[in-house]
Amino acid sequence: MASLVIDEVFKRFGSVEVLKGINICIEPGEFLVLVGPSGCGKSTLLNLIAGLDSISAGEIRIGDRVVNAIPPKDRDIAMVFQSYALYPNMTIRKNLSFGLETRKVPKAEIEQQIEKVAEILQIENLLDRKPSQLSGGQRQRVAMGRAIARDPLIFLFDEPLSNLDAKLRVEMRAEIKKLHKRLGTTIVYVTHDQIEAMTMADRIAIMKDGVVQQFDTPNGVYSNPSNLFVAGFIGSPSMNFIPVSFEQQERSLGVVLTNSKGQECFIPVNSDFVPGQRAVMGIRPENITDTNAGLGNRQQIVELESEVRVIEPTGPDTLVHVELNSTEVICRSCPEFAGDAGASMKLALDTSKILFFDEESGERLDGRLS
Amino acid sequence: MDSTSTGTMSLPQMIGRASLYAILFLFALYFLAPLFIMVITSVKPMDEIRTGTLIALPKAPTLEPWLKAWGSATIGVANEGIKGFFMNSLRIAIPAVLISTLIGAVNGYVLSKWKFKGSDTFFAMLLMGCFIPFQVILLPMARTLGVLGLSGTVSGLVLVHTVYGLAFTTLFFRNFYVGIPDELVNAAKIDGAGFWRIFWKIMLPVSKPIFMVTIIWQTTQIWNDFLFGVCFSTGETQPVTVALNNLVNTSASVKEYNVDMAAAIIAALPTLFVYFAAGKYFVRGLTAGAVKG
Amino acid sequence: MAELMRTAERSYNPFTILERVMPKLVVAPSFVAMLIFIYGFILWTVYISMSKSTFLPNYDFVGLVQYVRLWKIDRWYVACKNLLLYGGLFIAFCTAIGLLLAIFLDQKIRLEGALRSIYLYPLSLSFVVTGTAWRWMLNPGLGLERLVREMGWQSFSFDWLVNSDMAIYTIVIAAVWQSTGFVMAMFLAGLRGIDNSIIKAAQVDGASLPRIYLKIVIPSLRPVFFGSFIILTHIAIKSFDLVVVLTRGGPGYSTDLPATFMYAYAFTRGRLALGAASATMMFMMVMAIIVPYLYSELRSKANG
Ligand SMILES: Nc1ncnc2c1ncn2[C@@H]1O[C@H](COP(=O)(O)OP(=O)(O)OP(=O)(O)O)[C@@H](O)[C@H]1O
Ligand SMILES: [Mg+2]
Numbered sequence: 001m002a003s004l005v006i007d008e009v010f011k012r013f014g015s016v017e018v019l020k021g022i023n024i025c026i027e028p029g030e031f032l033v034l035v036g037p038s039g040c041g042k043s044t045l046l047n048l049i050a051g052l053d054s055i056s057a058g059e060i061r062i063g064d065r066v067v068n069a070i071p072p073k074d075r076d077i078a079m080v081f082q083s084y085a086l087y088p089n090m091t092i093r094k095n096l097s098f099g100l101e102t103r104k105v106p107k108a109e110i111e112q113q114i115e116k117v118a119e120i121l122q123i124e125n126l127l128d129r130k131p132s133q134l135s136g137g138q139r140q141r142v143a144m145g146r147a148i149a150r151d152p153l154i155f156l157f158d159e160p161l162s163n164l165d166a167k168l169r170v171e172m173r174a175e176i177k178k179l180h181k182r183l184g185t186t187i188v189y190v191t192h193d194q195i196e197a198m199t200m201a202d203r204i205a206i207m208k209d210g211v212v213q214q215f216d217t218p219n220g221v222y223s224n225p226s227n228l229f230v231a232g233f234i235g236s237p238s239m240n241f242i243p244v245s246f247e248q249q250e251r252s253l254g255v256v257l258t259n260s261k262g263q264e265c266f267i268p269v270n271s272d273f274v275p276g277q278r279a280v281m282g283i284r285p286e287n288i289t290d291t292n293a294g295l296g297n298r299q300q301i302v303e304l305e306s307e308v309r310v311i312e313p314t315g316p317d318t319l320v321h322v323e324l325n326s327t328e329v330i331c332r333s334c335p336e337f338a339g340d341a342g343a344s345m346k347l348a349l350d351t352s353k354i355l356f357f358d359e360e361s362g363e364r365l366d367g368r369l370s
Numbered sequence: 371m372d373s374t375s376t377g378t379m380s381l382p383q384m385i386g387r388a389s390l391y392a393i394l395f396l397f398a399l400y401f402l403a404p405l406f407i408m409v410i411t412s413v414k415p416m417d418e419i420r421t422g423t424l425i426a427l428p429k430a431p432t433l434e435p436w437l438k439a440w441g442s443a444t445i446g447v448a449n450e451g452i453k454g455f456f457m458n459s460l461r462i463a464i465p466a467v468l469i470s471t472l473i474g475a476v477n478g479y480v481l482s483k484w485k486f487k488g489s490d491t492f493f494a495m496l497l498m499g500c501f502i503p504f505q506v507i508l509l510p511m512a513r514t515l516g517v518l519g520l521s522g523t524v525s526g527l528v529l530v531h532t533v534y535g536l537a538f539t540t541l542f543f544r545n546f547y548v549g550i551p552d553e554l555v556n557a558a559k560i561d562g563a564g565f566w567r568i569f570w571k572i573m574l575p576v577s578k579p580i581f582m583v584t585i586i587w588q589t590t591q592i593w594n595d596f597l598f599g600v601c602f603s604t605g606e607t608q609p610v611t612v613a614l615n616n617l618v619n620t621s622a623s624v625k626e627y628n629v630d631m632a633a634a635i636i637a638a639l640p641t642l643f644v645y646f647a648a649g650k651y652f653v654r655g656l657t658a659g660a661v662k663g
Numbered sequence: 664m665a666e667l668m669r670t671a672e673r674s675y676n677p678f679t680i681l682e683r684v685m686p687k688l689v690v691a692p693s694f695v696a697m698l699i700f701i702y703g704f705i706l707w708t709v710y711i712s713m714s715k716s717t718f719l720p721n722y723d724f725v726g727l728v729q730y731v732r733l734w735k736i737d738r739w740y741v742a743c744k745n746l747l748l749y750g751g752l753f754i755a756f757c758t759a760i761g762l763l764l765a766i767f768l769d770q771k772i773r774l775e776g777a778l779r780s781i782y783l784y785p786l787s788l789s790f791v792v793t794g795t796a797w798r799w800m801l802n803p804g805l806g807l808e809r810l811v812r813e814m815g816w817q818s819f820s821f822d823w824l825v826n827s828d829m830a831i832y833t834i835v836i837a838a839v840w841q842s843t844g845f846v847m848a849m850f851l852a853g854l855r856g857i858d859n860s861i862i863k864a865a866q867v868d869g870a871s872l873p874r875i876y877l878k879i880v881i882p883s884l885r886p887v888f889f890g891s892f893i894i895l896t897h898i899a900i901k902s903f904d905l906v907v908v909l910t911r912g913g914p915g916y917s918t919d920l921p922a923t924f925m926y927a928y929a930f931t932r933g934r935l936a937l938g939a940a941s942a943t944m945m946f947m948m949v950m951a952i953i954v955p956y957l958y959s960e961l962r963s964k965a966n967g
Contacts (some may be wrong), residue, residue: 073562087557
């Protein structure tokens with residue numbers, strides 16, 4: 001167990017800057033998830049932590065130790081790779097013991113350690129097989145076993161579940177979480193799957209183009225995203241973004257939503273925007289729903305009517321597509337109250353959950369509605 | 371095309387199919403004929419050769435020409451047949467193949483898994499060695515061997531073959547190792563293994579196919595070499611190809627074609643054996659060594 | 664201060680330093696060997712070709728005199744003309760037969776494996792062995808000529824091997840016999856690499872088999888044509904053993920190729936500078952073909 005500090009880290013490949021000043025700091029035993037779209041530099045950052053690549057500028061500390069110049073083998077870390085990278089010529093037992101043997105751990109101790117790991121991961125019966133004789137899920141377990149056997153300060157995971165089918169992925173997700181509880185080791189976990197990030201992390205770092213967009217708890221990134229990218233990246237279906245402009249009506253400032261039939265609905269805002277200012281309004285699907293949903297505080301609910309374009313039943317919910325301000329908006333409704341396509345439907349919008357973003361920069365504009 | 375696998379064929383289809391096979395078998399005959407003629411000629415006595423035709427089967431087969439080719443034919447100034455030269459070829463080929471293959475393996479490992487600044491340039495420069503016509507290095511090489519005191523020696527030829535084999539062996543191994551995931555090497559690095567331990571424990575155990583390909587390629591190249599042999603060896607140290615040429619191109623008055631053919635087959639046996647024993651790797655080497663950059 | 668500590672940390676362990684330079688250390692000998700034995704020697708040869716050397720190297724620089732002299736020698740001229748003729752025919756026949764055999768073999772032929780090994784085995788032979796065999800078969804008198812006459816065509820005459828106008832074709836025959844299998848193997852690999860569904864789609868569109876091959880399959884083998892052309896050219900320019908064994912460049916010097924010319928001048932006649940000049944010419948021929956090829960290969964690879 002060790003803390004991890006990533007301090008203003010840059011990485012360049014030739015003239016291409018892949019990481020542009022990363023700052024992340026986690027406590028011992030925390031579960032950090034690095035998430036972001038493909039090519040944003042997650043694996044690169046993980047390789048820097050592991051020491052597989054050299055840092056162009058900045059500093060990485062594991063515990064109290066600056067590890068910039070320390071080779072991977074002396075960093076006391078273990079890593080699980082996306083392709084598992086099991087040594088194909090060795091049995092599973094050998095795979096698990098290779099790192100320990102390299103470190104000259106006494107034989108008896110290695111035996112003991114392997115027994116323990118095999119028991120934790122329930123791979124006792126696989127120990128004498130070769131990797132090619134295992135299923136994807138079993139290989140995944142062995143890859144984790146190899147990391148656990150080493151008992152390192154930090155575990156690094158690079159998209160360990162992306163080669164598994166959907167069902168197995170959900171199972172392994174829970175299992176890794178259990179493992180973390182049991183071992184208490186610091187984990188850095190890379191994924192591009194936001195659900196994995198939300199369900200497993202203590203802290204999430206959302207990256208894009210080599211920059212950390214937000215570093216926060218899962219709840220923080222979900223309910224309090226710092227920009228349009230984060231707001232759109234986390235959550236499924238994605239947050240709705242509706243272009244709006246602020247207007248002064250009677251004595252209050254607010255925004256107007258227009259449905260496809262041209263009916264308008266005014267939503268008052270109580271913070272200091274300027275009339276005429278334009279912005280992007282963000283609202284999650286679950287915060288626009290049927291009027292029967294019983295959203296908490298009645299005072300914050302605005303009701304509006306709209307024509308249903310498409311409905312998508314997902315089982316527990318039905319997603320209703322409507323049009324507001326000429327933008328397609330997805331609402332999450334209870335199946336029994338969802339209207340039919342073409343019909344008109346009454347929607348309830350929870351104004352306390354509305355967020356505003358700058359049109360140009362995508363940054364959060366402060367001041368929620370009240 | 372798939373219609374062939376269903377049992378029913380129309381008449382034109384059947385005729386087409388039959389001519390397809392006919393052409394393929396004709397070509398097979400064409401490729402086999404020289405070998406066949408060599409073999410039957412090598413067991414005919416000379417008078418049968420003088421009176422019969424190329425493809426007439428031997429009436430009184432004899433191993434005499436083989437024995438003579440091996441042990442007592444006149445090559446150069448000696449009457450000791452081809453056996454000494456055959457041994458020379460072995461003494462040249464075995465060390466040269468082994469050394470160039472091992473160095474190639476390590477080079478390929480570095481150039482694929484431990485790249486450094488300039489390593490790609492090095493590789494590109496080395497590739498040139500696969501393509502130069504060796505005529506362009508013959509004169510300096512002859513001079514260098516002289517300075518090193520290796521002129522006309524077996525060690526000299528071992529050196530030459532090793533050096534000019536490196537480009538190919540490195541190319542083979544590098545291209546093979548590029549296909550082994552970097553993650554495997556990274557995993558081993560994190561497991562604490564260093565340069566050599568990764569090579570021994572991770573890379574070598576999966577390298578059998580490429581060793582086969584490389585060794586076969588190098589064996590064939592070196593065994594069949596004529597140019598280096600004829601330029602850098604004299605008399606007793608000549609490889610078998612040079613000796614065979616001396617035997618065949620002798621100005622002796624009586625040409626013994628049966629002995630020539632026996633000697634040619636003896637000179638060809640090792641590579642033919644390799645080809646028929648491990649043809650798969652042979653072809654893979656050909657097509658891989660052919661172009662890949 | 665932090666910078667200082669980091670450097671201190673970097674150099675604390677001599678073992679780590681060794682580990683860090685190990686890759687370079689390992690390839691260093693090969694690198695040096697390459698610089699000397701490939702690049703150094705090429706430069707050396709080029710230099711000799713611009714010197715006064717005859718029997719012994721003489722390093723007096725005389726510029727391009729030797730090249731001027733080279734191109735005035737009839738024998739070199741013949742060698743180059745032979746190379747064009749021999750190379751052209753060799754490449755044409757190998758490619759045509761190789762492609763034909765590959766396409767035929769790709770028709771779900773029974774015995775494909777056996778046939779393929781038969782077509783390919785000549786490749787494992789030395790050109791010296793191939794030359795010996797063909798020299799015997801083409802032997803005027805006892806060889807092919809006798810065989811055909813015995814079969815009834817009494818006036819048949821086949822003296823190419825000793826006919827200075829035709830001898831170069833015997834080299835083509837033997838070389839094609841040896842190398843066709845290789846081209847076939849390359850084409851076969853190319854055919855196997857073609858996406859089968861393209862052919863199926865064309866069949867569904869109603870195209871006939873020959874048309875599919877002409878319009879779809881063969882055009883998509885372009886890289887293979889290109890690659891085998893390069894290699895065959897390379898083989899042709901380097902051809903040496905076969906000529907030596909089959910004809911020794913004769914009759915006269917009618918079947919000389921640049922490679923045998925170079926050997927004769929540099930090693931038997933003791934005209935080092937001229938030999939070096941001819942070697943340099945050969946080198947430039949190969950480079951003229953290889954460099955654009957490698958360049959386009961590497962570029963297409965870089966573009967994905
Ligand atoms: N060795 C390298 N040389 C040059 N560019 C590289 C190198 N390695 C990675 N990159 C570039 O760095 C960027 C980040 O790559 P990285 O592998 O870290 O992405 P990632 O976030 O892990 O993506 P994915 O989700 O697809 O795995 C990419 O644009 C990639 O092209
Ligand atoms: Mg990645």
